Amino acid sequence: MDTLSSTKLEPRYRVVILGGGIHGVGIAHDLASRGWRDVLVVEKSIVGSGTSAKSTKLIHGGLRYLQHPRDFPLVAEGLEERALLVKLAPDIVKPLPFIFPVLKKGGMPRFMVKIGLWLYDALSMGRSLGRHAWLNPEQAFEEAPILDKAVFKGFYRFFDGQTDDLELTRRVAKSAKKLGATIAEHSEALSMTHGDNGWTITVRQGERTSTITTKYVVNALGPWAHEFMARANIKPKVAGINNQGTHIIVRDLGLKSGLFLQSPEDSRIFFVLPWKGYTLIGTTEDNFDGPADNCRPEDHQVQYLLERCNRFLAAKLSKDDVIQSFSGMRWLAGDPKSGLSDTSRSHLITQHATGHDVLYTIYGGKLTAYRALSKEVADLIAKSFGDKSKSLTHLKEMWAEPESMPAELVVPQRFNVL
Numbered sequence: 001m002d003t004l005s006s007t008k009l010e011p012r013y014r015v016v017i018l019g020g021g022i023h024g025v026g027i028a029h030d031l032a033s034r035g036w037r038d039v040l041v042v043e044k045s046i047v048g049s050g051t052s053a054k055s056t057k058l059i060h061g062g063l064r065y066l067q068h069p070r071d072f073p074l075v076a077e078g079l080e081e082r083a084l085l086v087k088l089a090p091d092i093v094k095p096l097p098f099i100f101p102v103l104k105k106g107g108m109p110r111f112m113v114k115i116g117l118w119l120y121d122a123l124s125m126g127r128s129l130g131r132h133a134w135l136n137p138e139q140a141f142e143e144a145p146i147l148d149k150a151v152f153k154g155f156y157r158f159f160d161g162q163t164d165d166l167e168l169t170r171r172v173a174k175s176a177k178k179l180g181a182t183i184a185e186h187s188e189a190l191s192m193t194h195g196d197n198g199w200t201i202t203v204r205q206g207e208r209t210s211t212i213t214t215k216y217v218v219n220a221l222g223p224w225a226h227e228f229m230a231r232a233n234i235k236p237k238v239a240g241i242n243n244q245g246t247h248i249i250v251r252d253l254g255l256k257s258g259l260f261l262q263s264p265e266d267s268r269i270f271f272v273l274p275w276k277g278y279t280l281i282g283t284t285e286d287n288f289d290g291p292a293d294n295c296r297p298e299d300h301q302v303q304y305l306l307e308r309c310n311r312f313l314a315a316k317l318s319k320d321d322v323i324q325s326f327s328g329m330r331w332l333a334g335d336p337k338s339g340l341s342d343t344s345r346s347h348l349i350t351q352h353a354t355g356h357d358v359l360y361t362i363y364g365g366k367l368t369a370y371r372a373l374s375k376e377v378a379d380l381i382a383k384s385f386g387d388k389s390k391s392l393t394h395l396k397e398m399w400a401e402p403e404s405m406p407a408e409l410v411v412p413q414r415f416n417v418l
């Protein structure tokens, strides 16, 4: 049984976190692991229902980010966190072998793939889930029988991590709750003002509206962050970009390994992955300007994924093969006019301070590195309170025990309700 639920709110908390995605619940878990129990997370829907359930489900350094040397530290951090998460939640974060094909026409030449994979292993600093290797074609076609034999020159194998992003987010929330944090689902932050009592936030829970006050607010609303700031009359310190990524789920295509593919037309990397008895394909990249609640998979995005994928597959997929599609938004700090490839995936935390009361706003971040980002925010809060406590989320005893997911959140039905 899943045990997160809505709750009656107290009038005051030491820290209020807006948004129950991986970052919101990660920060609550971090603070609770230091003994800070007076922490509230408000989530308008259910925990993990936003971007955190719409990712590619990889726990990885991000091999493709090695195209930009500025992102090497980000990759190294991801690889460190990957090694830790595989130990902390082995039932939901698991190693997955990948095939990186070298194409007969177009795509990256073999020597470049080799350099990238060598660097990826090196940046994992001895915590690799298995070293890369050149794979013989028979083995590759056995692990991925759907591949079109005519397209490939050869294959590399490497390893990364895969998870159930919704389950991971909810496990982190349960861990925070177990240590004393309050997690309020179906609780929407409507507005916020500042006065003598610090920040006052109006929260709607069903028919009931209440106000809570606090000294520290963390805006972990991801793609919704600036919509809320506009309602609270707070001017963001940086521009934010919402970039939409769509995935599709099709029947099990018999993959034993994930496929790391590069489209020869636009050089974009995308994945074809075995996941929970289905095959997951994604993702697209389109800037998204509308209200975050309106983000839905578009027909042209589904078509894009099918076309790109079919270039590599012996059996061609059509729209009729799509069982589910879902879209999430990469929420990044940057110039909305520059392309996604020019925007670093590194995270940013901005601060609005009024006296001793602070609003922290989070930009960017990755599911994989949520723990490191959460520690950084919790360190800032603890420090401004004069508290020298240390994060303990790297210890297994700080984690909740596994629980089964409720029936409506199993795959693929969950994407009807999220």
Ligand SMILES: Cc1cc2nc3c(=O)[nH]c(=O)nc-3n(C[C@H](O)[C@H](O)[C@H](O)COP(=O)(O)OP(=O)(O)OC[C@H]3O[C@@H](n4cnc5c(N)ncnc54)[C@H](O)[C@@H]3O)c2cc1C
Residues within 6 Å of the ligand: 018, 019, 020, 021, 022, 023, 024, 042, 043, 044, 045, 046, 047, 048, 049, 050, 051, 052, 053, 054, 055, 056, 057, 058, 059, 060, 187, 188, 189, 190, 220, 221, 222, 223, 224, 228, 243, 244, 245, 246, 283, 328, 329, 330, 331, 362, 364, 365, 366, 367, 368, 369
């Ligand atoms: C297409 C795509 C693929 C990705 N793939 C990967 C991957 O494979 N690996 C990886 O490491 N990372 C991946 N990421 C990145 C990762 O998913 C995100 O960085 C992470 O999930 C962001 O979490 P968050 O907590 O910041 O935001 P969210 O998960 O969006 O959380 C924000 C929450 O705020 C809630 N909310 C909104 N408004 C209100 C309000 N007024 N009051 C209360 N609550 C509110 C929302 O319901 C939501 O649950 C991917 C991202 C995308 C978009």
